[in-house]
Amino acid sequence: MIKPALTVLLASPRGFCAGVDRAIQIVERALETYGAPVYVRHEIVHNRHVVGRLRALGAVFVEELDECPPDRPVVFSAHGVPKAVPAEARERKMLFLDATCPLVSKVHVEAQRHFEEGREIVLIGHAGHPEVVGTLGQLPDGAIHLIETVADARAYAPKDGDNVAYVTQTTLSVDDTAEIIETLRARFPGIAAPFKEDICYATTNRQDGVKAVAARAEVLLVLGSANSSNSVRLAEVARRAGVRASHLIDSADALDFAWLEGARVVGVTAGASAPEILVDGLIARLAERYDVTVEHVEVARETVSFKLPRALDVAVG
Numbered sequence: 001m002i003k004p005a006l007t008v009l010l011a012s013p014r015g016f017c018a019g020v021d022r023a024i025q026i027v028e029r030a031l032e033t034y035g036a037p038v039y040v041r042h043e044i045v046h047n048r049h050v051v052g053r054l055r056a057l058g059a060v061f062v063e064e065l066d067e068c069p070p071d072r073p074v075v076f077s078a079h080g081v082p083k084a085v086p087a088e089a090r091e092r093k094m095l096f097l098d099a100t101c102p103l104v105s106k107v108h109v110e111a112q113r114h115f116e117e118g119r120e121i122v123l124i125g126h127a128g129h130p131e132v133v134g135t136l137g138q139l140p141d142g143a144i145h146l147i148e149t150v151a152d153a154r155a156y157a158p159k160d161g162d163n164v165a166y167v168t169q170t171t172l173s174v175d176d177t178a179e180i181i182e183t184l185r186a187r188f189p190g191i192a193a194p195f196k197e198d199i200c201y202a203t204t205n206r207q208d209g210v211k212a213v214a215a216r217a218e219v220l221l222v223l224g225s226a227n228s229s230n231s232v233r234l235a236e237v238a239r240r241a242g243v244r245a246s247h248l249i250d251s252a253d254a255l256d257f258a259w260l261e262g263a264r265v266v267g268v269t270a271g272a273s274a275p276e277i278l279v280d281g282l283i284a285r286l287a288e289r290y291d292v293t294v295e296h297v298e299v300a301r302e303t304v305s306f307k308l309p310r311a312l313d314v315a316v317g
């Protein structure tokens with residue numbers, strides 16, 4: 001049977017960012033150093049495949065510290081933790097490794113600085129996301145006001161509008177956030193902004209990649225898990241850029257060929273927590289039905305890498 005032709009536009013950069021790579025390595029190194037089980041507070045990164053693989057190697061995923069025995073190491077996820085978490089671990093004399101992405105830690109430091117300098121702080125982000133919980137938890141309750149939408153930015157009522165600062169979650173939609181910031185700036189022209197964007201390089205580049213692919217593709221497939229904020233944003237960005245449909249899938253197994261009916265050009269990308277093996281699997285599955293030509297669409301080159309914590313050489317606590 002002759003297979004129909006399908007062009008796959010493969011966005012680049014896609015998949016693992018430097019913070020995810022580091023966080024996974026921290027769990028792997030902890031398992032090598034201390035043996036199993038190593039506890040991990042929250043999914044190390046929001047990806048089913050990554051979590052499943054580490055679980056098979058001996059990682060035990062829990063949501064709270066009180067689910068960990070005091071005599072086993074615990075790793076904090078890449079999304080960051082409220083200050084109370086390491087404080088509790090220290091109190092219980094636990095061995096802990098912090099896999100918080102350095103770009104999330106940068107936001108924590110910024111919020112702390114604004115607080116010390118007496119500013120009222122706005123965090124732009126999604127309620128309930130662990131990164132947001134972690135950033136809010138850097139400061140006393142009520143010190144940071146969470147804003148999710150333009151409507152929230154319009155309604156925000158600080159005590160002193162001349163003394164406000166904002167920080168953001170790292171994985172937001174670049175375009176939606178720009179609108180929220182514009183709204184805040186219009187209302188509070190002196191609002192203090194991050195020295196360098198809080199939305200991270202990986203989020204920005206992956207969204208730019210989707211826009212480039214969406215200009216030519218009819219359908220976009222995003223590899224990533226449903227709880228991965230940056231991956232969800234990629235599917236949204238594609239829809240907004242005008243693709244017929246975009247689908248976030250955990251792996252090739254979730255692909256429904258009906259989505260591709262009549263399509264000749266399909267875009268493929270992967271969220272910052274999705275391993276490349278999933279992309280390979282998806283292309284292999286597409287090739288079962290189509291005569292696939294892969295075309296790379298590169299919008300940026302990434303060279304960022306983060307060092308592992310010294311704590312992996314020296315026991316911490």
Ligand code: 2E6
Pocket residue numbers: 019020044045046047078079080101104131170171227228229230231271272273
């Ligand atoms: C930590 C901070 C930002 O849901 P989200 O996109 O935040 O998380 P992951 O684990 O899917 O992506 C990596 C990451 C970790 N992003």
Ligand code: F3S
Pocket residue numbers: 017018019020078101102103104170171200201202203230272
């Ligand atoms: Fe860090 Fe951005 Fe990745 S905040 S974990 S580099 S998506």
